[in-house]
Amino acid sequence: xxxxxxxxxxxxxxxxxxxxxxxxxxxxxxxxxxxxxxxxxxxxxxxxxxxxxxxxxxxxxxxxxxxxxxxxxxxxxxxxxxxxxxxxxxxxxxxxxxxxxxxxxxxxxxxxxxxxxxxxxxxxxxxxxxxxxxxxxxxxxxxxxxxxxxxxxxxxxxxxxxxxxxxxxxxxxxxxxxxxxxxxxxxxxxxxxxxxxxxxxxxxxxxxxxxxxxxxxxxxxxxxxxxxxxxxxxxxxxxxxxxxxxxxxxxxxxxxxxxxxxxxxxxxxxxxxxxxxxxxxxxxx
Amino acid sequence: xxxxxxxxxxxxxxxxxxxxxxxxxxxxxxxxxxxxxxxxxxxxxxxxxxxxxxxxxxxxxxxxxxxxxxxxxxxxxxxxxxxxxxxxxxxxxxxxxxxxxxxxxxxxxxxxxxxxxxxx
Amino acid sequence: xxxxxxxxxxxxxxxxxxxxxxxxxxxxxxxxxxxxxxxxxxxxxxxxxxxxxxxxxxxxxxxxxxxxxxxxxxxxxxxxxxxxxxxxxxxxxxxxxxxxxxxxxxxxxxxxxxxxxxxxxxxxxxxxxxxxxxxxxxxxxxxxxxxxxxxxxxxxxxxxxxxxxxxxxxxxxxxxxxxxxxxxxxxxxxxxxxxxxxxxxxxxxxxxxxxxxxxxxxxxxxxxxxxxxxxxxxxxxxxxxxxxxxxxxxxxxxxxxxxxxxxxxxxxxxxxxxxxxxxx
Numbered sequence: 001x002x003x004x005x006x007x008x009x010x011x012x013x014x015x016x017x018x019x020x021x022x023x024x025x026x027x028x029x030x031x032x033x034x035x036x037x038x039x040x041x042x043x044x045x046x047x048x049x050x051x052x053x054x055x056x057x058x059x060x061x062x063x064x065x066x067x068x069x070x071x072x073x074x075x076x077x078x079x080x081x082x083x084x085x086x087x088x089x090x091x092x093x094x095x096x097x098x099x100x101x102x103x104x105x106x107x108x109x110x111x112x113x114x115x116x117x118x119x120x121x122x123x124x125x126x127x128x129x130x131x132x133x134x135x136x137x138x139x140x141x142x143x144x145x146x147x148x149x150x151x152x153x154x155x156x157x158x159x160x161x162x163x164x165x166x167x168x169x170x171x172x173x174x175x176x177x178x179x180x181x182x183x184x185x186x187x188x189x190x191x192x193x194x195x196x197x198x199x200x201x202x203x204x205x206x207x208x209x210x211x212x213x214x215x216x217x218x219x220x221x222x223x224x225x226x227x228x229x230x231x232x233x234x235x236x237x238x239x240x241x242x243x244x245x246x247x248x249x250x251x252x253x254x255x256x257x258x259x260x261x262x263x264x265x266x267x268x269x270x271x272x273x274x275x276x277x278x279x280x281x282x283x284x285x
Numbered sequence: 286x287x288x289x290x291x292x293x294x295x296x297x298x299x300x301x302x303x304x305x306x307x308x309x310x311x312x313x314x315x316x317x318x319x320x321x322x323x324x325x326x327x328x329x330x331x332x333x334x335x336x337x338x339x340x341x342x343x344x345x346x347x348x349x350x351x352x353x354x355x356x357x358x359x360x361x362x363x364x365x366x367x368x369x370x371x372x373x374x375x376x377x378x379x380x381x382x383x384x385x386x387x388x389x390x391x392x393x394x395x396x397x398x399x400x401x402x403x404x405x
Numbered sequence: 406x407x408x409x410x411x412x413x414x415x416x417x418x419x420x421x422x423x424x425x426x427x428x429x430x431x432x433x434x435x436x437x438x439x440x441x442x443x444x445x446x447x448x449x450x451x452x453x454x455x456x457x458x459x460x461x462x463x464x465x466x467x468x469x470x471x472x473x474x475x476x477x478x479x480x481x482x483x484x485x486x487x488x489x490x491x492x493x494x495x496x497x498x499x500x501x502x503x504x505x506x507x508x509x510x511x512x513x514x515x516x517x518x519x520x521x522x523x524x525x526x527x528x529x530x531x532x533x534x535x536x537x538x539x540x541x542x543x544x545x546x547x548x549x550x551x552x553x554x555x556x557x558x559x560x561x562x563x564x565x566x567x568x569x570x571x572x573x574x575x576x577x578x579x580x581x582x583x584x585x586x587x588x589x590x591x592x593x594x595x596x597x598x599x600x601x602x603x604x605x606x607x608x609x610x611x612x613x614x615x616x617x618x619x620x621x622x623x624x625x626x627x628x629x630x631x632x633x634x635x636x637x638x639x640x641x642x643x644x645x646x647x648x649x650x651x652x653x654x655x656x657x658x659x660x661x662x663x664x665x666x667x668x669x670x671x672x673x674x675x676x677x678x679x680x681x682x683x684x685x
């Protein structure tokens with residue numbers, strides 16, 4: 001299965017809008033949302049059936065047995081993550097702060113602390129004519145890179161399709177690297193702003209490191225034509241395929257608000273995106 | 286000598302697993318006795334540091350060489366410290382790769398990825 | 406008064422609102438807790454910044470004292486230690502600095518040293534805003550110690566402190582919000598924006614912080630958001646319509662409240678509304 005990953009570095013540049021449109025343009029049989037912190041693709045792809053849901057276990061969390069606890073406070077003194085809450089004589093665990101290191105369990109003289117599996121998120125798999133793999137990390141939980149890997153595993157094992165589109169996660173950290181590994185091509189949706197350019201450069205370095213073919217397009221290019229030109233020049237200099245510019249178009253947010261992919265709407269942004277799709281096909285399909 | 290290989294299944298004829306740290310099983314093959322032992326990779330289920338944990342299990346199994354598709358920087362550090370040599374597989378199954386290794390056809394692995402923890 | 410500025414995900418205008426509020430409030434302090442992508446300083450342009458390194462603890466093994474019992478290696482739940490040729494080997498990037506190994510070593514063979522993971526940069530800009538920026542070194546896993554360091558900066562209680570939080574609702578956001586008196590939720594009036602906003606709202610409710618909403622790049626016409634705010638009794642403090650001129654100002658690294666009269670009025674009205682809300 002060939003996989004196209006859509007990334008942006010910075011959030012809010014139009015990554016998911018692009019992914020949803022490409023899914024329609026290409027009639028992709030399989031797709032996934034790897035933005036497990038704030039998944040949005042499900043709002044646009046219109047999967048009607050019920051998803052098969054499975055728990056995702058993150059790091060373990062400590063749990064204090066009130067019956068065994070003698071309120072000595074040793075766990076409280078040793079925890080470096082403010083993971084133990086003291087209320088008068090009672091000690092309990094703050095699951096949001098607990099890193100699962102086990103220091104409290106190792107040092108409790110009463111063996112009142114145990115380490116327990118913690119549901120850190122939920123994986124969802126829709127399998128109709130098309131396959132859609134997505135997940136949601138619970139509030140305040142880490143390990144998003146591992147959840148991304150699970151989302152991709154669901155996609156790969158579930159579909160025999162020859163082509164898949166993956167909506168990546170923003171940033172350059174662990175979840176992004178987990179999304180990049182094993183894909184055939186990355187499309188970066190850049191934004192013509194100072195922060196957009198600096199974030200794009202970092203994501204380019206990341207993709208280069210993983211030796212993945214990369215192309216760049218600019219969304220809302222007309223919000224700053226000077227910066228858009230800078231991005232184009234940068235691509236030229238570094239010999240990165242530049243596959244198009246998409247104008248700012250208020251029909252886009254109108255379509256999104258109706259839960260529609262812009263592939264089905266007649267507007268300049270749709271036409272520009274279609275051109276981007278045609279251009280990237282040359283490199284990819 | 287003992288050779289370790291990351292595996293998808295517990296079979297000599299099965300494919301070598303493309304991941305080292307997250308491989309489900311390891312095979313340890315003894316070239317003298319021709320005995321093969323499989324065991325579960327303790328790193329496969331861990332949250333972080335999978336490569337280190339996996340590499341540790343290879344060290345503890347007294348292997349002297351590892352045949353693998355790829356391998357991360359942390360694991361390599363363990364292997365270097367332990368004096369275990371890492372080779373890149375060229376064939377599909379474990380059996381074929383062991384034969385290739387014994388004929389001296391496998392080259393040392395020299396590109397190690399930085400892991401999936403923002404190490405860029 | 407400390408105001409935390411949050412958004413469900415990147416690109417909604419969190420930093421845009423934060424830096425403009427910081428300029429509008431006189432003698433304010435701006436703290437950038439988005440340590441992975443700290444962009445506020447690109448707009449506020451602090452001068453003569455002072456750097457302070459942030460450290461975490463890293464175990465070291467005294468080989469002479471080590472008896473090779475392997476307790477440290479087996480107790481590390483992050484697999485940050487290997488055991489090769491009868492001695493422990495530490496992997497700094499995997500280590501969470503929990504201290505289990507040194508606590509459990511029966512012979513005191515493990516001691517801890519400081520390891521730098523990033524910096525907190527502090528400087529004043531021309532308008533007198535104190536700009537504090539937490540910056541995580543590339544490759545480090547957790548920004549929490551940096552956020553904690555950035556937030557302990559001494560501030561005068563009467564003055565306004567703006568905390569620019571990381572996007573999303575992860576543990577780093579929780580850390581940033583803990584110290585705040587008030588939370589400002591920046592929302593984009595779209596299905597995506599609304600969906601992510603509900604997650605952040607859940608977070609501030611859990612932490613029992615009073616909050617209000619700023620709608621960015623939109624107006625009052627997106628009904629699901631309006632109804633949700635009404636049902637949950639969340640105040641909508643202001644609306645910033647999408648304007649090409651504002652996008653242009655931002656794209657060039659300039660401040661809307663300095664370059665545009667309308668924006669200036671808008672942010673000073675917003676600040677007054679926040680003061681009123683907090684006073685209630």
